[in-house]
Amino acid sequence: GHIVPSNIINTYNISYLSGIVNNQRNSAHYTSPPGTYYIEERRESSESALSLDIQNLQPGQQVLLRQRLFEPYSLLSYNKIKFWVYPELSSSSPINPDSLDIIFRIGADSLNFYQVSERIHVVNYLPKMNRNYWTQFTYELQDFTKLKEMFPDVNSGEYREDNKIYSFKGTPTLTNVRDIYLGLYVPDDLNIPQPYNGTIYFNDMRVAEPFEDVGVAKRLSLNSAFADVITLDIDYEDKSENFNTIIQRGRTNTFTSTKTLNIMNKFFLNKLFPNAWGLDIPLSLSRNYNLGIPRFLANSDLLYDNILDPVEKDRQRTENLVYAADFGFSQRTAPKSPFLFYTIYRTSISGRIEKSYRYTPTTVDTTFNWRGTLNYNLGIPSDKVSFILFKNYRIGWFPSTFNNSFTLSSSEPQSYNWEKREGVYDWYPRTQTVPTKTFTSDNNISWGLTSDISLSARINTERDLKQKIYWQDINIGKMTRYVQDLGLNYNPNYLRNYINLTASASARYSDSQRKYFQNTDEGQITMYQSDGNSNRTIRTNLTLLNSSLLSSWAVNLSSSHSRKEGMKKQDEIKDSDKEPKSPSDEDKKKKEEEWKKQQEEAEKYGDSGKGYENGFKEEIYFGKEDIPTEEPGFKDNNDLTQPPKDKDKGKEETYFPVTLLNLFSKVKNITMTYQNSYIQSYSRKDDRPPFLFQLGLPHTTPAGYLDSVSDDNTISIGSGITFSRNFDSIISYSYSLQKNRANASNQTEVITFPDLTLSFINFENWFGMNKFLSGARLNTGLQYTTRATGDLDWIEPKQEAVSLALNPLVGFTGTFFKKVNTNISYSITSGTNTTDMDTYDIVKTN
Structure with missing residues (x-):
């Protein structure tokens, strides 16, 4: 119309x-x-x-x-x-x-x-x-x-x-x-x-x-074992096109009937050898087949059953058939023979062969793949490859660990697309489908140079054997990928009670070969050139153990003070155990002398009998009453060993130096970290850069060789105060400076201070909620960050962002009824972005 x-x-x-x-x-x-x-x-x-x-x-x-x-x-x-x-x-x-x-x-x-x-x-x-x-x-x-x-x-x-x-x-x-x-x-x-x-x-x-036809699924499985040498598993499955489908209105629903037949046959060839050898030799053979028949044609709304041409109807099916064989060889038990121990026991072999046929309505792929891998891993006790220099300090004279892996693989694909060319539909070979044959090696060692310095090295390579390069009539192929990792770690053991120092340096160099096309007067030619980079990282961590050290001093000083006080009290007890001369004996002698004088006077007056009876006995009785039965000042000597009563506990005096040390120890250990990352990148080079470049050293290549250089430095300092077992705090400072040299060079400076976190921990016991709440934690955080970006080595930045974040303003973490883990937080962030436009500023606030 x-x-x-x-x-x-x-x-x-x-x-x-x-x-x-x-x-x-x-x-x-x-x-x-x-x-x-x-x-x-x-x-x-x-x-x-x-x-x-x-x-x-x-x-x-x-x-x-x-x-x-x-x-x-x-x-x-x-x-x-x-x-x-x-x-x-x-x-x-x-x-x-x-x-x-x-x-x-x-x-x-x-x-x-x-x-x-x-x-x-x-x-x-x-x-x-x-x-x-x-x-x-x-x-x-x-x-x-x-x-x-x-x-x-x-x-x-x-x-x-x-x-x-x-x-x-x-x-x-x-x-x-x-x-x-x-x-x-x-x-x-x-x-x-x-x-x-x-x-x-x-x-x-x-x-x-x-479309709601009843879906039907059928499955038949056979699992068999012949002694402990062979197992055979067969699984057949048939599903109708409407089995286990969910029709969603307006959505594309797939209706495909499938038939699957999987056969797995395993042989444990190690059972043919003595068990004492400890061999492991599995062999697996498999056949996997899958057939899918759609209700509608691919990418169409035409019914499959309406196709009259049998050839076209067969093309609309999806069919996959894979034959595979896997083989492995290794030894589980270490042999007594040193030769076998360092050869067969340390070696493992694995391989796979696969032939696959994959058909879809528009593509056909037939691929033959095979792969073989050899692993050799050797570990030597560190005391066997080192000697003692002094005390517990050792010098390593040989690496202690060797891990090696070598893989040879090949792929031979044949691929076709169903296309219309010159008005005719047919199967045409797919472009960019090429066979491959590669050799991959992965080798790494670990070497303890000293007791506190260790070295690691890893080299991974891949060679394309289709690009033939010969070494003494042997095709070693062209190297298409090279990865080199070097690492150095320093972890000293001295001064462990005062500081904890760790330092590491790593350098990763990677180079990969790519195919480029270049137009010339003679036409387009293919070129293989390399892209790569080096990434050198240095990291140092230093922890000042101030809190641990002061706490230890406080404990030692408190113990020493307690011992001295105890010895002093023991001396006082010994002095009190020595009985002084009883004053009642002297009184008794004096009274006896007085009594004798009275007796003599009584004899003069004729009253001797009466005076004796009334005077001596009375005086003797009086003397017994005056003799003390307890040592003065003590009720029972055993009371000296009893702890003080509760009313006397508050009277115990604290030692002021210990209190002062405990107060200062609440400042947490101070941690300082420095990290530097230096990355250099290049592309489309014919030659590999020098070894110093691979180590990440700057200024080792000619000017203009590199595409970009990134230099990133970060410093952070952290500590905190432990107010009590339930109140804790963390505060940190960080500074980062990143310089990027490329076509668009820039420099970024980031400062975060303060970065403060306050925590209230395990408060459920305070409020009687421990029956249903455990591990409760309330926390709040404050971060103030400034980010300045501009040209390289700027004096004034082009853009500056300032942000203040309460992250979180309040946060809760806990477990209810020992099963429900809860984490809730609410954060607030505000910031200002200022852009310098030379003559005016653009300010954005959020």
Whole structure:
């Protein structure tokens, strides 16, 4: 069709208007079609229809409404599409056609679509629409797709079936539906063609009859073992095209029946040898076959069963067949013979041979691959390859570890594509499919030079044997990849109680050969040139053990002070154990002397008997009462060994130097880190750079040799304060300077300070929540970062970014009921970006 010119539209006063009618708002005239509503409380449920009001549409003209979908839809999972139509004449126009053609179109766009038009009688205008005059249109989706079978290799065609006309344009497919059209055509083949005035109603468009055939799967397995030497496993599986599929509306669903047959046969050849040898010699033979038959053709909406040509039908299948054999040899148990120990025991061999056939509707790949790998790993005890210089310090005179791997592999592919060339479809060889044959080696050693210095070296190479280079009549191929890793580690053991120092340096050099094409006067030529880089890294970690050292001093000083106090108390106890001369004995002698004098006086006066009886006995009794039964000041000597009572604990004095040391030890160990990364890169070189370049040393190549140089330096310092077992803090400072020398050189400086974190740990016991919460932690963090970027060696940066982050503002980590791990955090970040534009600044705040 073609667009109606504006002059014709104006001449005949042609117009159309689309809208929505509803059985609630437009119930005076509109009536819903059957099955599109339900009755609730004696009232129809709300339902709407698309209306298209036409005025003076002339014979031979059509009007279409388009709905553009946001995403492409696939309709392969459905068999039919349905919708309702009510063609109504205008109440004010006396002359109208008796029939119209309803048009339905689906496709990707206006150039690729399926279309069907069906003639229908129009309905005279009624004050209230008659529900019985609604007409349901039903179309089989396969009636659309068989158009491409009827008209192969063309971009348009149509056929008539009853009063329907099916047509297509371009290369439509039901897997890619983006446009849906509804409209009408005023026929010009009627006896009396007339213009149309009226309204067309469209309602309840839907897909129907989804593909829901019952899926069936069958499986048969056989597992057998012949003694402990051979095992045979056979597995067969057959799945129908609708087995275990989920139909998703609008999505592409794959319906493919599959048949799989896998056979695995293993031989344990080591069982043919004595067990004492400890050999491991497995041999595996396998055959894997897979056949897939689709319901629809590849990248199409045509049914597979509708293909009549047996050759074409066979091409549409997906088939994979792989034959493989794997072999291995190693020894598990160390032999007693030194020769066998350092040869067979340290060696392992593995290999694989594979022949594969892979067929798809548009590609065929036949590949023959084989691979063989030899590993030799040797480890020597470090005390056997070193000698003692003094005390526990050793000097290594030979590497202690050797790991070597050598692999020879080959691939012989044959690939074809199903293409149309010069108007003919056929299998044509695929370009850029080349056979390969490579030799790969991977060798590394570890060498303890001293007790605190170790060296490691690794070299990995790959050689292309198809590019033949001979060494004494032996094809060693051209090296296409070279990777060299050197490492040096320093980990001293002295001053471990005061500082912890580790230092490492590594240099990685990689070089790979690439194929380049260059145009010359003689045509395009192929060149092999190298791209590579060196990456040298130096890292140093220094930890000052201030917290550990002060804590240790505090413990030692407290123990020493306690011993001295204990000895002093023991001396006091010994002094108190010496009994002084009892004052009661002296009193007794004095009293006896007084008694004798009294006795002598009594004899003078004749009262000797009475005085003796009353005087001596009385005095003796008095003397016994005065004799102490306990040592003064002590109730029981055993009380000296008892701990002080609770009321006396608070009276114990703390030793001030210990308190001071414990206070300073709350400052955590101070950690300092420095790292330097230096990267040099080059491309399209014919020669390998010197060895000093491979070590990462600067200024070892001529000017202009390198494409880029990156020099990155980072310094960081960290510590913190432990306030208590439950309160902790960490604070750190970092400075980074990165310089990039390339076509667009730049320099970046980043400073982060402060980087502070505060933590409240294991607080659940404080609040009685330990029955259901464990490992609780609340933390908050603050980071202030400035980033300045500009030209190399800038004085003032071109761009500066300042950010303040509370990361997190608050964070919680814990475990509820010993099973539910919880991690919740909330962060806030604000920043300012300032760009220097020479004459003004651009400031952005976020």
